[in-house]
Amino acid sequence: MTRLFNRPSDFASELIEGFVAAYSDKVRQVPGGVVRNTRSKQGEVAVVIGGGSGHYPAFSGLVGQGLAHGAAMGNLFASPSARQVYSVSRAADNGGGVILSFGNYAGDVLHFGMAKERLNSEGIRCEVLPVTDDISSAPIEERHKRRGIAGDLTVFKTAAAAAEAGYDFDATLAVARRANERTRSLGVAFSGCTLPGASQPLFEVAANKMALGMGIHGEPGIEDCDIPTADELAERLVATLLEELPEGVESPRGQRVTVLLNGLGSVKYEELFVVYRRVAQLLGDAGVEVIEPEVGELVTSFDMAGLSLTLFWLDEELERLWHAPAATPAFRKGEITLAEPLEATELEIPDLDVVTPASSESRRAAGCVLSALEAAERVVLANVEKLGRIDAIAGDGDHGIGMERGVTAAVEKARELEARDAGAGTLLTRAADAWADRAGGTSGALWGVALGALGTAIGDEHAPDAKRVSEGVRRALEGIIHFGKASPGDKTMVDALIPFHETLEREVEGGAELAQAWRKAAEAAHRAAEESAHLVPKIGRARPLAEKSVGTPDPGAISLALIVAAVGEVISKGTPVTA
Amino acid sequence: MTRLFNRPSDFASELIEGFVAAYSDKVRQVPGGVVRNTRSKQGEVAVVIGGGSGHYPAFSGLVGQGLAHGAAMGNLFASPSARQVYSVSRAADNGGGVILSFGNYAGDVLHFGMAKERLNSEGIRCEVLPVTDDISSAPIEERHKRRGIAGDLTVFKTAAAAAEAGYDFDATLAVARRANERTRSLGVAFSGCTLPGASQPLFEVAANKMALGMGIHGEPGIEDCDIPTADELAERLVATLLEELPEGVESPRGQRVTVLLNGLGSVKYEELFVVYRRVAQLLGDAGVEVIEPEVGELVTSFDMAGLSLTLFWLDEELERLWHAPAATPAFRKGEITLAEPLEATELEIPDLDVVTPASSESRRAAGCVLSALEAAERVVLANVEKLGRIDAIAGDGDHGIGMERGVTAAVEKARELEARDAGAGTLLTRAADAWADRAGGTSGALWGVALGALGTAIGDEHAPDAKRVSEGVRRALEGIIHFGKASPGDKTMVDALIPFHETLEREVEGGAELAQAWRKAAEAAHRAAEESAHLVPKIGRARPLAEKSVGTPDPGAISLALIVAAVGEVISKGTPVTA
Incomplete structure (x- = not known):
């Protein structure tokens, strides 16, 4: 449960303040969220992400060199408003247009979509890309209805790496789409979280049970079962994920795959490693080569107990982009040359409150x-x-x-x-x-x-x-x-x-x-x-x-x-x- | 509680396997623990750390370039044996001697001390440096009795950076000692953790209470009180830590300090940021300049609910060493040039089982x-x-x-x-x-x-x-x-x-x-x-x-x-x- 807060209604804004105070070398607060505090190239496509708060390092912790250019930060588990997304996008825009990417939830789709229209109406090129990696949330025929969970990261990361490598808008968007098409996740939950000031958990799982496919906000799963051993869980997750290969992949054998084993909050690192041990064995048995995996907390849900396994089916280009260096508050990778910090006054924050003269x-x-x-x-x-x-x-x-x-x-x-x-x-x-x-x-x-x-x-x-x-x-x-x-x-x-x-x-x-x-x-x-x-x-x-x-x-x-x-x-x- | 395991008795060894499978670019398993999988300079002092398992990223997650050269990994919450420490030290030694650093707990002191004697007897220079940052565990006059908690990191990091910068054994040891003398932490706990297969928590805190100063294995604290607001907690921690300045520091005003706000497992990032917001304000009010802080999970205790605040009082040299780049599985910092990976056969693992000829x-x-x-x-x-x-x-x-x-x-x-x-x-x-x-x-x-x-x-x-x-x-x-x-x-x-x-x-x-x-x-x-x-x-x-x-x-x-x-x-x- 969440124990440390002041007024619950101030929680979301206070956490942004603390976050920015801790990582002011990398991020800067703007109305609606945060943007990078380092210089990007003029004309570089901006990847702006976001969603409700409570999923750190998603979304603000993923803003920085090699990853997102900005994050719109909503209230706890609530989509940011269109105005927030618009404001962050305006601050993040480098003149190359904005790709808005986020987990595929109704509120986010609505608000990011509205922000896109507003940006377009002002002549800023913008497209939305909702991430749909959670295979338990809809059948493959209704892929567009699937939710986005830890697979967010592979989409954000490769799209941003493409943008930094100088890809133009269409090419960057194509990378983001292909990354999303080649990312599949499956999660389980053992208990829900309790929000600041709430007296009851937001959702619950029956004692000693595991909810297969439960979403990160407690969306219903596809099956409740007894808690398996670590090896049995690995076997279930890997087998299910290998049943749904992305288009163009005939067999797992010989494929190169990035694996994310993501803890949702209170399934801790030691358990994740015990599960990962078996995941790695099973993927090896299936002839899959694992490339630069991540085991840790990437998309959380406060202290919810659960985890998800993500397979990101690489091709040559996606592997290069995944491999590219990054340095954000919560995700650092490779051999990076740190970008220059922005001057205090340098960032052009649109004044959303200006009143233009009227007749x-x-x-x-x-x-x-x-x-x-x-x-x-x-x-x-x-x-x-x-x-x-x-x-x-x-x-x-x-x-x-x-x-x-x-x-x-x-x-x-x-x-x-x-x-x-x-x-x-x-x-x-x-x-x-x-x-x-x-x-x-x-x-x-x-x-x-x-x-x-x-x-x-x-x-x-x-x-x-x-x-x-x-x-x-x-x-x-x-x-x-x-x-x-x-x-x-x-x-x-x-x-x-x-x-x-x-x-x-x-x-x-x-x-x-x-x-x-x-x-x-x-x-x-x-x-x-x-x-x-x-x-x-x-x-x-x-x-x-x-x-x-x-x-x-x-x-x-x-x-x-x-x-x-x-x-x-x-x-x-x-x-x-x-x- | 810990839910995912196979046989509880296999947990500690399986987690090492999974950890090494995930991060084989950075670490390699050796008898007793892990060492870097990247090349170090011949003659470089080796910093070997370790302790019981269950505190990830301590200790194995802190092995890698710019940080520890090796980690001896004991069973859950149990010191590694002297033989484990010896074995890891032999594998990590670059010919420049070994500094053994670890939290100051009786079992660790015993086993690391025995390993030191054995290394010395074989002509390998070795000293032990138990970390003693937890100010609640003994009064300042009995500083040598204090436990080591999240402050471990500042000592390990600066010592290892000194070693990589080419400091000799005595100079590296002097850095480690000074870092320890200038690191102070204070922690709180709300609930304990339940180990794999156990039916009861290892320790508990009364419902709706906070144990000030409780240790990361449930060692008794100094006071139980009602759970404060985030701001009140920040005020209590900062005020107490500012009461005990390190030797040579007359006043906080004008000092440069690194801050670690460490979550123990299920006090999550959002709460940490809300607390950090007030910590940063209070340190600012006291005239302290905060340098490159870290807010996150650095030394955990499975899913124990609690946090600790660490102040690391920098001087010019310590600041430079803290700032130095690092790339370990769980701690990455700065602009690093990645070291060459070791060849599969390159690491000289001492055969501890060889039988020399006898009369x-x-x-x-x-x-x-x-x-x-x-x-x-x-x-x-x-x-x-x-x-x-x-x-x-x-x-x-x-x-x-x-x-x-x-x-x-x-x-x-x-x-x-x-x-x-x-x-x-x-x-x-x-x-x-x-x-x-x-x-x-x-x-x-x-x-x-x-x-x-x-x-x-x-x-x-x-x-x-x-x-x-x-x-x-x-x-x-x-x-x-x-x-x-x-x-x-x-x-x-x-x-x-x-x-x-x-x-x-x-x-x-x-x-x-x-x-x-x-x-x-x-x-x-x-x-x-x-x-x-x-x-x-x-x-x-x-x-x-x-x-x-x-x-x-x-x-x-x-x-x-x-x-x-x-x-x-x-x-x-x-x-x-x-x-």
Whole structure:
């Protein structure tokens, strides 16, 4: 269990401070995480990694020469926000574009994906590469659904080595993809971890049992069994991993493979070596040549008891890149020539808080956007309990308080920006960021996506007319579908947003004023939200829970309907629309 | 707890195999432990470290360029035997002498000390340097009694860097001593570890309590208290360490210090960083400049929950040596030029099992020595239970089975050597090694010392006459007093051995034959052993236990008396003495 902390809510930020204090020769803190404190070549592709905190040395401990250029560091076991990823990427960018790599978890996929869009929109080339090495988390046919565990390291390491060797963006990305395709892991767990201040473990394994394939956040495994001997465990892991050779590898015999035997926290080094002894024998028996293995703690989960075995099937290029020297706080390898440290003032940290000048129309409109957000806040606050109750029927019941955190943060930020003469687009975009940052969870991130898209469409130049607003709503819907991966009928907020968007667009195209069009659209959203009670969720929890929710509307759809109705009243009273 | 093992008794040797399989580029297994697998300069002083297994990366993980030249690896939490230390030292020696460094624990002091004597006797320069950094384990006036914990690393590292920089033996030793004098640590514990196959933890800390100063094997701390916040813990550790500045340091202000914040196993990196954050602030406030700190797992104790803070007060030379590059399996630093790997056949491993030619008289005498050992075995086997019962009154009751293991191993080895035509001296010396290796514990080690001294005095050239035997017994007594640190009257085997020696010497000097002199000496030993019942032990356990033993003779003294009586009968029947 985690025993040493101050206020649990400060843990994640305090650990970054301590980490940076310890390794200031190698890393530097920037908003959202850390970047290298050493000079990289101009034009070098930047490999930016990240994820929730609690997995040290992943992710911050892997930042440094020969490995990642930066790491976005989320809260404990929680994805960093899109804004954090964006901020770290901007600081890490050397003018050669950014490859974002991370374990394939829903929150990370969402936030890194949003950051990518933002970087692209600013002309910075960026691609995402979620690592999918955990073979127990989905069958090979659904490889894209697999989680990323200790195999993160082989992907990060080879991609970064390629970047440092001067590979261009496409070639670096190709290395990262091939490394991911040729990396396979399988893990086991004996006990879960207890987070700072928590009274219960985050997850548990039955006493004297081993959970085969359990994930590093306690995701269910594929089998519970008695704890085997060290040799039996080695045999099980090696045999299973040798059953799934990467494409192009016909037989293990004659292959060169890097092996990672990774401890998750409290399965200690001595046990790992006893297991590794048998792993090495078995791979030798299978005709596999092991190249520069690592036995130790590479991706942990606090003091979770467990381990994973990773096989990284090398080819000539990947072996050269794996072999390349590296010097990070937690991973050092080979004969390195240390890079020059950056001067204290040298790193260009983007000022994410700058307010660019806006037209006077847009500044006036910003006041109306603020009023709309305040109306949204009032209606959310009046319904927090109700939203929680609806959500609790088939979910975890936190939808109400999540919405409260998000909308409150958005209003606070909007007030600040209105006072600073921001335009309507900037005000709404920043309010969206604040919402996503503070609300957490998927629904918070999606509200951030939606309001951000709307804000971008509105811009800081013109007053937002009906056409622009309608166009913004269309983009908001596209963003939510893209990042939220929900289809109509899946019982999500999309089921209310689609009729809202369609009605608004039809009315506006038919020549209606914004206030009237919006009111009709809001009514459509309301009806659709009520009707969502008949639907069965497709995404998310187990079958019995999904069925339990039939008869209750989707809380996300209800939130949306309530908010658009409240905003409609603001528009009717004093619309900022010019035409 | 330790979950992954095969047969618990194989754990220590299997972990070495796995470790060497993983890091064969850096280390090579030799009898007794590991040495570097890279070439060192001819004439370079060798730094050989070691201790019980279970503390990875101490000790094997610290072997490699820029750090230790070899590590003797004992069983779990048990000192390596003198023979192991000797063997590793012989393999690590580059012709420049050997510095043996290790944590200051009784078993290690004994065995490394014995290995030193043996190396010296073979003309290899050797000194021991026990590390004494744990300030909670004894007051400053008794610094030599303090235990060694994570501060081991600063001593090993700077000594080895000095050796690699070409310092001669005395200068390297001076660096090691100064590093030890300028290294101070303080640790805390929250829970103990459970060894492979054990059903109970080796030691425990009360729930929700913290033991300040508890040792890495569960040695009692100085205070139990509630678990503090991370900041409070940092404040307590820093304040206590700053109270005891090393000699020559008047004030912390302006000093340059290396900091190690060491996790013992399941206090994880994130917690360490949160604590380190405050440590760095406090040292900054005190005007201390922190140089190249390390936050991580440096000296562990399986999955024990705890940490220690070490301050290493640098001077210019120590800072340069700390800064020097290193590349071991678990500790890498700086810009290193990797040394050439050794060829497979290149390392000269001393054949500890070679039998040098002996005179025919000595070979005949070897048969009598074997008979004497067999007689000792018979009398021990007949008294195992009795010896255990006596020992159980104030001890742990294992004296009988320890003696059984030792004497059985000695007879086995003696039979093998007799069949290989060994001389009496070689036969007895090797039997002594086998006794110490197999018996374990202090009493086993001391029987190894005693028989080894006797065997060396007898030699392989002449038949052992009365004078030589008497001289050998004197050396055996000296060895036991030197390594066992017992004085007459402390209620140990010394209380029987002194009258045995004095009587034997007097009789032999008076012209008596060996058989007659030995019989009188054995009678004196028997009387003294019986009289040891009146004594109160000075060494060892707590007062109440010591008093409990009054009225019962010392089991070690009884063993000695039984054995010398049985050997006396063999000598009387057919003595190998020529004059």
